[in-house]
Amino acid sequence: MGCRFLELRYYGNHFIRTNKFAAFYLNSMFYHTSNDALSLQWYHNEFPKVKELTHLLANVDAVNGRLIDVKSNSTFFDDDIERDMCTFKSLVRGYVGSTFVQHKMKHVLASFVSNVKNESFTPFGKATEREPMVVDSLTKVSNFLNVSAQQRKLVRHKVCSQVTQHRIWTGALKEVLNGFAIDLDCLSSRGLNNNALLGAQIVHSCLNFLTEIGVFSDPGSSSWMKLSSSKVDFTDSRKWEDVLVMFNDLIECCRKETRLKLHVAKAEITKEGLLHIRDVSVDKNVGYKEAQHQESLVRKKLSKMLGHSSRCLFTLLLYYLYGRVVDIEVDMCGGVNGSNGRFCLFMGRILTSDSEKMVGRGVKQLDRALGIFKFVWEMAEMKGHLDLQGHMWCVGADNRILRYRGNTYFVHGICL
Structure with a gap:
């Protein structure tokens, strides 16, 4: 062949x-x-x-x-x-999932992990553990970990208090827009259509808006000494609804472009937050304390309105933890195994090469995915300690073990 x-x-x-x-x-x-x-x-x-x-x-x-x-x-x-x-x-x-690979993996794990308590268990033995998964909501993570309804309320309360901070909110929006800007610039340079040029202009306007309010509210800049003006210039008075309108226009002009579908999807998700704060003012004519009050309103509204199942809330969490807004994929969702207060969460990636760069990317991807589950486990105050374990599979690779940020990662070779 x-x-x-x-x-x-x-x-x-x-x-x-x-x-x-x-x-x-x-x-x-x-x-x-x-x-x-x-x-x-x-x-x-x-x-x-x-x-x-x-x-x-x-x-x-x-x-x-x-x-x-x-x-x-x-x-x-x-x-x-x-x-x-x-x-x-x-x-x-x-x-x-084959018997001989499972048997070989059990031998490898026994060699590397001396405290294996369940000798009859090997990861990914069940078909459900080998299904792919996109980690894109707190609900999906909570379902996976069997987090109770009461604990989910606790998770939402703790997450909201951290990820609805104004700098996290504006930072996540900028990350969405910057992702758009890179691909729109590529499409514009190839002269594909006018929509790409229009989209680039909208992104530029949105980023300018966010940059301006970021500088004004920064206590490290001289703007903190600014007092409220006795004369209000209504032409400078803006609301978050202005950004919502620009996001709607951006989505509409880019919706049909296949190469932008992931950016459009993420813009649709962040629109939820913009809808909740659209009536909040962003006024250049107010002093520093008033600007802080406006930021506080944004945080309060987002905390109140973004529910546990909100993908917008989850996007803010991703940015808070990793400085990124893209959802995380794993090739094999794995599961949780253990008892008596000691548990292990395992997930897997399938690689096309065992090069150092490819393995490194696989480790980092698994680390982000596993980290989300660990974060929710701790926020839910689940009983017991949760260890994290990643597995990577590649044809012809040598079996080996890696350590990254205190967690264990296995590279498994596929062969007959």
């Missing part, structure tokens, strides 16, 4: 297919969802396909809904490569 060679043209931060070669398409049946054990013959038959896809997709990583070239950190927009990646990961999930 031959490898498909792609001719790709580089545009700024993107790779776009320029040829029309037939896709190297495999039967993408989702083997990992089957309740019946796959036969040994199936593993022998499918392994050449897994190896071929590993070669084809080398240094391609799927992160947060996008395909990334690890070497150049550029984005692929290619349906065929995306389909091949889905097929590849589905096949690998089937191998991870």
Whole structure:
């Protein structure tokens, strides 16, 4: 079976297919969802396909809904490569669930982890533990951890008190807009359409608005000494509704562009917060104390209106913890195992290469995902200690263990 060679043209931060070669398409049946054990013959038959896809997709990583070239950190927009990646990961999930891989993994874990209490347990043995998951809401995290209704109220209260701070709110908005700006600039440079130019202008106006209010309310700047003006210039009086209108226009003009769909989705999510604070003024003519009062109103309204299931609240949490607003994906959701006050949360990533850069990216992605669950576990005041454990799978890789920020990460090789 031959490898498909792609001719790709580089545009700024993107790779776009320029040829029309037939896709190297495999039967993408989702083997990992089957309740019946796959036969040994199936593993022998499918392994050449897994190896071929590993070669084809080398240094391609799927992160947060996008395909990334690890070497150049550029984005692929290619349906065929995306389909091949889905097929590849589905096949690998089937191998991870096989009896012989589970047996080998148990031996590896026993060698590295001396305090394994449940000798009959190995991660990802159940089909449900090998399902992919997008970590995009507190409700999804709480359901996964079996957080009670009462504890969810506690989590929401604690999270809101931290992530609705004015600097977090404006910082998250800027992060959404900056993501838009990068891809809009690429589209504009290629002269695709006028909507990209209009979108870039709207983003620029929004960022200027946020920069102005950030400078004015900064106690480190001279503006803190400014007193309220006795004469109010209503032309300078603005509200958060101005940003809401700009976000609506931005979403509308970019909605049909496939390459911007993730940015549009995140703008739709943050619109929820803008709707709740649209009547709050942002006035240049007030003094520092009045400006602080306006910021306090923003925080109070967001804290009151953003519920536990709000994806806007979760986006603010992502920015608060990691300085990013993109949702986090894991290839295998894993689960929680343990008893008597000692538990272990495990999740997995499937890699196309065991290069240092690819493994490093996998570790950081898992660290962010696991960190969200650990944060909610602690905010909910769950009983017991929760250890974090990440697993990465790659064809032909050597089994090894890594430590990152106090947590354990395993690299597992896929072979016959």
